[in-house]
Amino acid sequence: MSTIVSLPDQATATLPKRNYLNNEHGLLSWLLTGDHKRIAMLYLISITFFFFLGGFFAGMIRLELLTPAGDLMAADTYNKMFTMHGVVMIFLFLVPSVPATLGNFLIPIMIGAKDLAFPKINLLSWYLYMAGGTFVLASLVLGGVDTGWTFTTPLSTHYLNTHVITTATAIFIAGFSSIFTGLNFIVTIHRMRAPGMTWFRLPLFVWSNYAASIMMVLGTPVLAIAITLVALERTIGIGVFDPAKGGDPLLFQHLFWFYSHPAVYIMILPGFGVISEVISTFSRKRVFGYTAVAFSSVAIALFGFFVWAHHMFIMGVSNYSVLVFSLLTMLVAVPSAIKIFNWTFTLQKGSVTFETPMLYAFGFIGLFTIGGLTGVFLGSLGMDIHLTETYFIVAHFHFVMVGGMLMAFLSGIHFWWPKMVGRMYPESVSKLAAITTFIGFILTFFPQFVVGYLGMPRRYHAYPAEFQVLNVLSTAGATVLGVGYVLPLLYLGWSLKYGAIAGNNPWQATGLEWQIQSPPLTENFIETPIVEQEAYDYEWLAHKTEREATHV
Amino acid sequence: MSHISPVLWQFLTKWMTTFAIWPQEASTIAPWADALYLFLWGMTLFGMVLVGVLLFVFATKYRAEKHPNAIQIEGSTLLEATWTIIPLGIFLFVFVWGAWLYFRIYNPPANAMQIYIVGKQWMWKAEHPGGQHEINALHVPTGKPVQLTMISQDVFHSYSIPAFRVKREVIPGRYSTVWFNATTPGTYHLFCTQYCGTLHSGMVGEIVAMTPDDYQKWTEQSTSGMSLAQNGERLFSSLGCNSCHNGTAAARGPSLAGVYGAKIQMEDGSTQIATDGWLRDTILNPSQHVPAGYKPIMPTYQGQVSEEGLIDLVEYIKTLKSNYRNQQTLVTAKSNDAAPTTPDMVKP
Numbered sequence: 001m002s003t004i005v006s007l008p009d010q011a012t013a014t015l016p017k018r019n020y021l022n023n024e025h026g027l028l029s030w031l032l033t034g035d036h037k038r039i040a041m042l043y044l045i046s047i048t049f050f051f052f053l054g055g056f057f058a059g060m061i062r063l064e065l066l067t068p069a070g071d072l073m074a075a076d077t078y079n080k081m082f083t084m085h086g087v088v089m090i091f092l093f094l095v096p097s098v099p100a101t102l103g104n105f106l107i108p109i110m111i112g113a114k115d116l117a118f119p120k121i122n123l124l125s126w127y128l129y130m131a132g133g134t135f136v137l138a139s140l141v142l143g144g145v146d147t148g149w150t151f152t153t154p155l156s157t158h159y160l161n162t163h164v165i166t167t168a169t170a171i172f173i174a175g176f177s178s179i180f181t182g183l184n185f186i187v188t189i190h191r192m193r194a195p196g197m198t199w200f201r202l203p204l205f206v207w208s209n210y211a212a213s214i215m216m217v218l219g220t221p222v223l224a225i226a227i228t229l230v231a232l233e234r235t236i237g238i239g240v241f242d243p244a245k246g247g248d249p250l251l252f253q254h255l256f257w258f259y260s261h262p263a264v265y266i267m268i269l270p271g272f273g274v275i276s277e278v279i280s281t282f283s284r285k286r287v288f289g290y291t292a293v294a295f296s297s298v299a300i301a302l303f304g305f306f307v308w309a310h311h312m313f314i315m316g317v318s319n320y321s322v323l324v325f326s327l328l329t330m331l332v333a334v335p336s337a338i339k340i341f342n343w344t345f346t347l348q349k350g351s352v353t354f355e356t357p358m359l360y361a362f363g364f365i366g367l368f369t370i371g372g373l374t375g376v377f378l379g380s381l382g383m384d385i386h387l388t389e390t391y392f393i394v395a396h397f398h399f400v401m402v403g404g405m406l407m408a409f410l411s412g413i414h415f416w417w418p419k420m421v422g423r424m425y426p427e428s429v430s431k432l433a434a435i436t437t438f439i440g441f442i443l444t445f446f447p448q449f450v451v452g453y454l455g456m457p458r459r460y461h462a463y464p465a466e467f468q469v470l471n472v473l474s475t476a477g478a479t480v481l482g483v484g485y486v487l488p489l490l491y492l493g494w495s496l497k498y499g500a501i502a503g504n505n506p507w508q509a510t511g512l513e514w515q516i517q518s519p520p521l522t523e524n525f526i527e528t529p530i531v532e533q534e535a536y537d538y539e540w541l542a543h544k545t546e547r548e549a550t551h552v
Numbered sequence: 553m554s555h556i557s558p559v560l561w562q563f564l565t566k567w568m569t570t571f572a573i574w575p576q577e578a579s580t581i582a583p584w585a586d587a588l589y590l591f592l593w594g595m596t597l598f599g600m601v602l603v604g605v606l607l608f609v610f611a612t613k614y615r616a617e618k619h620p621n622a623i624q625i626e627g628s629t630l631l632e633a634t635w636t637i638i639p640l641g642i643f644l645f646v647f648v649w650g651a652w653l654y655f656r657i658y659n660p661p662a663n664a665m666q667i668y669i670v671g672k673q674w675m676w677k678a679e680h681p682g683g684q685h686e687i688n689a690l691h692v693p694t695g696k697p698v699q700l701t702m703i704s705q706d707v708f709h710s711y712s713i714p715a716f717r718v719k720r721e722v723i724p725g726r727y728s729t730v731w732f733n734a735t736t737p738g739t740y741h742l743f744c745t746q747y748c749g750t751l752h753s754g755m756v757g758e759i760v761a762m763t764p765d766d767y768q769k770w771t772e773q774s775t776s777g778m779s780l781a782q783n784g785e786r787l788f789s790s791l792g793c794n795s796c797h798n799g800t801a802a803a804r805g806p807s808l809a810g811v812y813g814a815k816i817q818m819e820d821g822s823t824q825i826a827t828d829g830w831l832r833d834t835i836l837n838p839s840q841h842v843p844a845g846y847k848p849i850m851p852t853y854q855g856q857v858s859e860e861g862l863i864d865l866v867e868y869i870k871t872l873k874s875n876y877r878n879q880q881t882l883v884t885a886k887s888n889d890a891a892p893t894t895p896d897m898v899k900p
């Protein structure tokens with residue numbers, strides 16, 4: 001099988017003498033850094049830790065559900081497990097995953113800038129993230145929380161005596177971390193593009209992170225408000241959500257989903273960006289319909305704000321509003337379909353190779369297509385009545401979030417790993433990991449569609465015996481999936497020391513980040529690049545390579 | 553086989569025989585929901601196959617070995633339009649179908665039989681108009697529309713009957729309704745699907761659909777002897793409601809005869825419709841519902857009447873077709889001052 005990987009001669013190649021990793025030494029040089037690349041690495045280490053923590057909770061959930069009876073742990077413990085799984089995975093992994101690691105590392109380089117607009121705010125956002133993470137760990141150590149990640153009132157305000165406020169504080173703080181990241185990206189993309197880097201020459205990764213940033217900045221404050229009201233209701237009983245005091249318990253649902261629906265687009269949009277880059281690189285071809293892909297990100301960011309009440313179709317909201325929200329939900333599905341077809345047609349007449357990032361990207365397209373289309377089931381009013389609050393919805397969002405987002409994240413990590421650390425990951429074992437993840441994923445979550453239609457409710461500690469076979473399949477799949485996630489941790493760690501020297505541009509990719517050394521200098525560019533080519537201009541790259549060859 | 557792997561053996565023999573893959577269809581709506589579900593899977597399959605085949609064909613035909621030099625293509629407005637308009641058309645079709653099904657599921661027929669449901673951590677109480685009380689069970693006749701009027705005493709719950717394909721959130725402080733028409737006698741799952749605390753997964757029960765004859769027998773055997781309206785009548789006098797709402801010309805409160813379902817002119821000029829939920833709310837928040845010509849003097853009964861008691865009162869008010877019944881109550885109350893009440897009916 002042919003490959004586009006072109007590495008320097010390993011006998012003579014060395015890592016660049018000066019780069020952002022060895023520019024300064026000592027722990028303090030990392031903890032007080034303003035370098036977007038170092039902050040990205042800090043984020044990468046921390047989100048990896050929280051990913052495996054969240055994964056541990058998922059493992060415990062699946063183990064409990066191996067048998068119909070609630071026999072492994074007490075009901076309260078189980079409730080804490082799925083709450084902690086949701087809180088950790090959503091607020092501490094999925095939301096920051098691509099933007100805070102890959103986005104932080106790449107956006108300034110992709111637009112030809114030396115750093116983000118506000119390096120210190122960038123560092124502050126990592127500290128806020130860590131503070132949020134510490135509060136989550138504190139609530140865990142103190143005994144956990146069992147509200148579910150949705151914090152439904154009045155359960156969370158009046159009926160539970162677990163560590164709701166500690167967890168609420170964690171989410172409140174972590175929210176500001178993502179607001180700051182979003183703000184930084186927006187300003188950077190507007191103000192710091194290199195000469196000639198017009199909006200329509202931006203890589204699609206930048207477009208999709210831009211769209212996600214807008215959602216972070218506009219949506220996250222509403223979550224902060226909702227979570228603050230929960231805390232105030234718990235402590236001093238202000239009664240906004242309490243019908244006995246004239247409050248409205250549905251108001252919380254509106255506020256919470258006003259953030260938490262856009263949040264799924266905050267999570268998935270940066271993943272779309274990764275897929276655009278990867279598909280283009282391994283097809284040697286510009287992304288089909290660049291403007292359509294760019295604007296579909298913006299369309300998702302726009303429509304994404306007006307669909308929140310589709311989480312409330314069975315809650316007795318008015319007939320007119322359910323119609324409007326269902327219709328808008330159907331509209332927001334269209335830009336995603338546009339993207340899928342554009343990526344697919346990018347392969348057409350390309351020159352396709354199948355390195356690991358591409359395998360993950362194929363996995364992404366397949367799983368996201370299923371995840372997206374099953375979302376249409378739930379957006380359809382009458383169908384939602386039977387499907388909502390069952391395992392169908394669990395399967396749907398795991399197809400989008402894990403099958404989609406996590407595949408995109410892993411694709412991106414493999415794709416830019418050589419740029420981040422200067423060394424290649426081992427190709428064959430990573431292909432194995434990609435395939436293992438895909439198979440494990442399907443086996444874990446596909447049975448959940450079936451068991452959901454049978455009516456098995458989510459968040460059940462014990463369940464009727466006839467659902468067992470499907471749950472056993474799901475738990476078996478989770479085991480395979482777990483292997484698929486541990487493998488990259490091991491071989492990426494290994495590659496830090498033993499991986500092949502990658503050189504500047506192992507993939508022969510067109511982005512500005514590939515035209516500089518790996519790992520990059522602290523200041524990224526020796527001189528500010530002047531951009532004369534569009535994104536994904538492989539002819540420009542060929543000319544450039546030719547020119548360099550003749551000069552040498 | 554059993555000596556090779558006991559676990560696998562058990563899986564094959566025991567589990568596979570109880571393996572369910574499609575839920576029972578036991579209501580008139582179930583086949584309609586299933587039809588949309590199958591259509592949606594058809595759509596998903598079509599999308600998957602289309603994308604899958606395109607990916608496979610492109611990835612094979614244009615793999616680097618066979619096609620070493622990529623041909624750059626900008627895009628195609630025609631193709632963009634195609635894959636915008638066709639999915640949009642399909643999704644809009646799904647929207648219309650789904651909306652149609654939604655209103656079919658949630659708009660009850662006028663002749664539906666009424667049953668009340670009260671949810672609390674972690675049990676379901678059912679109150680039949682004839683005075684039958686059930687916990688974590690619901691007996692219903694087949695072939696007859698049944699409407700459930702539901703309320704929660706504490707947190708959000710959700711009343712889900714998968715075999716009927718119906719579900720509705722049960723909310724504190726307001727009534728929500730759902731209806732169904734069971735077709736096949738049998739026992740079906742009842743689940744609480746909204747996470748509600750520790751024993752959420754224990755908030756389950758049985759829906760027993762019975763032939764009308766069996767149902768008739770069941771109602772006769774299980775009645776507590778007092779209908780909900782009769783309970784409500786006693787409560788009406790024991791709470792002293794009839795000292796104002798007695799239908800006489802000099803009464804301080806409006807007559808409640810024929811109020812249910814009527815449009816009421818309010819003091820602030822608005823018109824409100826006296827639904828079940830409205831009646832309940834007037835008892836708890838009377839100051840927000842002052843009818844034209846009356847003073848806001850009614851005290852709130854918040855915390856004094858349980859949800860079951862409120863249901864009894866609402867049922868009683870619904871039966872008041874004329875002032876005659878109302879005055880009868882007045883007479884009964886006078887002649888029988890210490891009306892006995894069911895202990896759990898009024899909170900102390």
